Structure formats: structure tokens, C-alpha cells
Amino acid sequence: MNRVISPVNIEERQALKMRAGDTVRVWQKIVEKGKTRLQAFEGLVLATKHGKEAGATFTVRRTASGVGVEKIFPLYSPVIDKVEMVKRSKVRRAKLYYIREKAAKEISRQMRNIRTTKDEEEVVSEIEAE
Numbered sequence: 001m002n003r004v005i006s007p008v009n010i011e012e013r014q015a016l017k018m019r020a021g022d023t024v025r026v027w028q029k030i031v032e033k034g035k036t037r038l039q040a041f042e043g044l045v046l047a048t049k050h051g052k053e054a055g056a057t058f059t060v061r062r063t064a065s066g067v068g069v070e071k072i073f074p075l076y077s078p079v080i081d082k083v084e085m086v087k088r089s090k091v092r093r094a095k096l097y098y099i100r101e102k103a104a105k106e107i108s109r110q111m112r113n114i115r116t117t118k119d120e121e122e123v124v125s126e127i128e129a130e
Helices: 010-014 098-129
Strands: 023-032 035-049 057-064 067-074 080-087
Touching (some): 035 067
16 A cells, blocks of 8 residues: 655655765756756755755755855755765765855955956056056
8 A cells, every 4th residue: 555646766865875065966857848858956065954854955056157056955856856976075064054155255365366467467557658
């Protein structure tokens, strides 16, 4: 009398040993104009919440064209086709939310360097013009 109600393979999702610090590729089903296609979202797992229970979620962060993008996926969502482990990393935290600020600091540092090099070029061109 075992009836399957969910279209998701629950045993397969429970077997995922996903932790913060792992790099995963999540394949999403996207419906466009009545057609379904798969789109990959690859990034760093910042956090997993609520273990393996029904409301379990995991947060994945990636940088797309210089902008940080985070998505929160329900573990047992039928929209997710499959989750592939790309890389395992050893981390010392259960939640890696500090990565957000770390990335922002890195970008601002790069912008500062760009600004100073442009200023120097303008100064040199002004000196040569005199």
C-alpha cells in the first residue's frame, strides 16, 4: 500500500551529503512557451537549513557577470531535476554568509585600483599638455 505522491525521488535527495562550502550544479526545469528546458545554476552552497525534513532548503551563490546571485532551493522541489556535486571544500562554518561581504570588499578594492590608475593617466596627460 505504498503510494508515491511526490514526483521527486525523495530517497535520492536525502542521500545528498550536501554541506556549506560545497560547489553544486542545480538543474532547474524552466517552462517557456509550453516547452520545458533544463538550466544549470552552479555555485557555492552558503547554507543548508532544516536538515532532511519536508521544508529543507539550501542556498547557492554564484557570480554572474560581476554580480552576486543567490538562490534558495527547496530540497524536495519538483522544479529541481537533479543536483550534481562539483567540488567538496572543507570549511569551518556551518553558514557562509560572510562570503557576501568578502566579495563586496574585493570588488570595491578592484574599483579603487581602477580609479587610481585613471587619475594618474589624466595627470600625466595634463603635464604633457603644458
